[in-house]
Amino acid sequence: MNNKFIIAVDAMGGEGSPKKVLDGISIFCEKNNDIFFKIFGDKNLIEKNISKKVNKDRYDIIHTDDFVKDEDSAFMGAKNKKTSMWLAVESVKNKEANIVISAGNTGALFVIAKLNIEMIDKIDKPALSGLWPNKLGMNVVLDLGANIECSEKNLLDFSIMGTSLFKSLFPSEEAKVALLNIGSEEGKGNETIKNTYQRLSTVKKNFIFKGYVEGNNIMTGDVNVIITDGFTGNIALKTAEGTASFITSELKKILTSNFLGKFSSIINMKNLNKFKDKLDPRKYNGAILIGLKSPVVKSHGSTDSVGFSNSLSVCEKIIKGNLIDKIKENINDIY
Template sequence: MPKKLFEPGYMSKTVRIALDVMGGDSGAPVVIAGADLARERHPDASFILFGDEAIAGPILSRHPKLAAVSRISHTDVAIKMDDKPSQALRYGRKVSSMWQAVDAVRTGDADVVVSAGNTGALMAMAKVNLKSMTGIERPAIAAMWPTMRGESIVLDVGATIGADAQQLVDFAVMGGAMARIVFDIERPTVGLLNIGVEEMKGVESIREAGQHLKAANYPDIDYRGFVESDDIGKGTVDVVVTEGFSGNIALKAAEGTARQIGAYLRAAMNRTWRAKLGYLLAKPAFDALKEKMDPRKVNGGVFLGLNGIVVKSHGGTDAEGFASAIDVGHEMVRYALLEKITAGLSHAGAARQLAVANEVSES
């Protein structure tokens, strides 16, 4: 994220980060170690650790520099990774580490919350606690996606199953706002995921959203039409928009394919002594490939469309991966994500009103 300090949109205040210490497969050890790595990269950050002090305290004491900019808010209630969202809300509302971390954003004690916990529970608690932004019917989860050109943003990857045309347009606006921060570009390119690039392809909601985005010509996004699934990896556009069912399938398929390729390569390199020798000679190239495909580098899905910034880390990540999720949250605060989304939605609302007025005048 190549940003310049104090460029337009840069927020100079301390970034206060709430962490769900009990979330994820490993909990406090990974969360606190990840926070310490993030602290080194972001000396302007402070942390509130929500979780069991008896567990988090001794771990935090082993990171004195992090401890100096952190405080623990005790609760011994943790949301389980396999809890249903409704179940988590029933027993974890107001008392769990996840709820309290989200609530810190609502009350203004924190600027962003990062959790590696149960995705469904986190989304449910965030929606109940923070509420949706004005004009947004459903939030979306935006994920960073490695491509042949660098990275793209894909949304929604699981928050909203099914979406109408207006919701897809909202996703495009919100994804564009995130892309302006992450990629440092004024007018990111946006495409709608479809089964073909022709305008007659796809279901009605996608075609209708495409017609609107093309006609509206929003100043903050450069709509490039439909894109296909192979365009995601190519990096054809900066932002790929879809609904949560298709987006989650695409994400899981890509993750599985990456693991499959890795397994094939390891098996091939161990097959014969010649293969092992070839691996040793080509090790720098394989190391570069491993670095490029490292999921930890793009960890951190952003919940868009809420009155607060929420970042979801992979539950099974390590400290480096969790630090990457904190990096994402830090940037979303530092470069005013919510303000950029609000401005984009304002432009979208004006375009919709103009379109309605034109339809009335033509009739």
């Protein structure tokens, strides 16, 4: 690896690939000049689709004919060791890149990542973490679905990893950790959560432990690193997505239901667009599998080039923020 930071990109995954992935790289390169890309996939297609605006010294193309299909099972997708996804992950394992990103098959990506990349010492399970807006800025939430059942040790690990991720992404802010629970009083929740609460209250730590957070307070900004098992986290995230989509579609329907409504919505278009922008899911695009010795970033399969470029920014912050070193350091402090 030379002195540049290198992102390994699986160009062949997700809707509209490779074009949306390559356009995402192009958008990203407009505001960045110290990241180099290793792009894995069909060389012909990539050369045809990559923007002329991206200077040729910014990337290498590593050709392969094979790619993981979106409809493959995780196991099937991980079987072929010549897919663009496998090769991209392998390049991180071989230290030829600092981080890997794919918009392709989530299950296959995680299996391939776990097969190739070692766990960080003292961490039992990797977790899927994501960004979630709150009134003051952004939360890091994990686990979002990698582990259906989690032990006290897992949740403790997630607190360390979540804090490290938060500090890599937002270095000037203080990490405020809370456990997602069904009440804010100490006696609430199941045994695992209650035991984790006790541990987090007493261990030496580099974050503020704020106790429990209930679902209705995820977005108030009082806490910014939210810890939960993968089942609950996945349900919470998707319920929030569904609620947002329900409300915005009802709003649109009602605001434009008559002439006066349409007219005043046009006057207020600039504000309405600001609102849309604030809730734009492309801003929060990119789930991060952490716990392995290299982070693996999963872009949403249905996002567009702007969304993909935002996940490239997440990759950049993770590399430059030394996420893995931060986790190693903090985990050694606690155990």
